[in-house]
Amino acid sequence: MSIYTNSDHFRSIETPFYYYDTDLLQKTIKTAQKGLGNGPYQIHYAFKANSNRRILKEVLKFGLGADCVSGNEVNRAVEMGFDPRNILFAGVGKTDKEIKLGLEHDIFAFNVESLQELKVLDQLSGVSGKKTRYALRINPNVDANTHEYITTGKRDNKFGITLEELNLAIPLIKSLEHTEFIGIHFHIGSQIMDLSRFKELVDRCNEVQRLLLDHSFELPHINVGGGLGIDYDQPEANSIADFKGYFDCFKKNLALLPNQTLHFELGRSLVAQCGSLIARVLYIKPAERTSFMVLDAGMTELIRPALYRSFHFIENLSSQEGSVVYDVVGPICETSDAFARDLSLPETKRGDMLAIRSAGAYGEVMASQYNLREVVPSIFSDDFK
């Protein structure tokens, strides 16, 4: 049920809150699975995008695996019923405690980000008496052509090991007794709209694969991460990302070995468009150039605009009359607490309800209690059925 159908229902609800369209979420996951098709492929949902239990429940229904980046995410995955054999654990800074937790749950694999981490994993695996499966995260030095804060696959980013390091690490990998090298992992960044970036990633994957074959490693798994972008400008017209184009880029160009499984770690493209942050207008106040529209939601509920200057489409759900230019800002004592500058919206008054769209990914999960703000609730479209 779309936000329009439901806006009458939630007019009496205290704002701000997150609103999730369950039908759209389901449709998006179905479209992704259809775009991927049958074959040796597996999607792991990136929990970091949104680990709301009800979102995870939907994701689980479709049989997706879990991509986790903290011990708590691994615990949440297990608690929600994800099969540990479908849980990946990535992250540059896993603590010993978190590694031990992954070992206890006997998860599918660790995505290892440095050679020192690999040694620690081997040592802790030895103590636990287990042989642990891992993939090495390779930094392919590919420019994702996205915001610099969400670029992760360039040489100077902290993620993964370089190709040169991989070459030098072959003797180490072969010498370790308590770990099993089962795959290579890549993730070049997020909100990538230019599919040619993924083609470049594929070229690097093929190179790494050749190098490893030269060293007699025939790995059963390749993981190309996530990163597919969504349309923040037109969430209604383009509510579902081009999954087919994205998957085809890998399926057509990646030299998958026989018996090799290709893994994806999608977050944003699966959940962003189904979520909106619903807020009310507290005040309209005159400003130098425009008018400030002060909302009851701010960077504490949705930090992306303040953090990356990212744009979210904003809709006035109470009024469609007229057109006025506003700076749409939050109530937090930071000048960066703004959702949009110089934005034309219908003439807006105190009490109007707004939807800040495409907020289902990296929204609720990044919320903070700065200024002792309340934790915002989430409401799902099926609550109204």
Ligand SMILES: Cc1ncc(COP(=O)(O)O)c(C=O)c1O
């Ligand atoms: C290792 C890794 N995999 C997957 C993802 C999910 O990316 P996205 O939400 O862009 O699909 C991220 C997020 O940045 C990541 O760091």
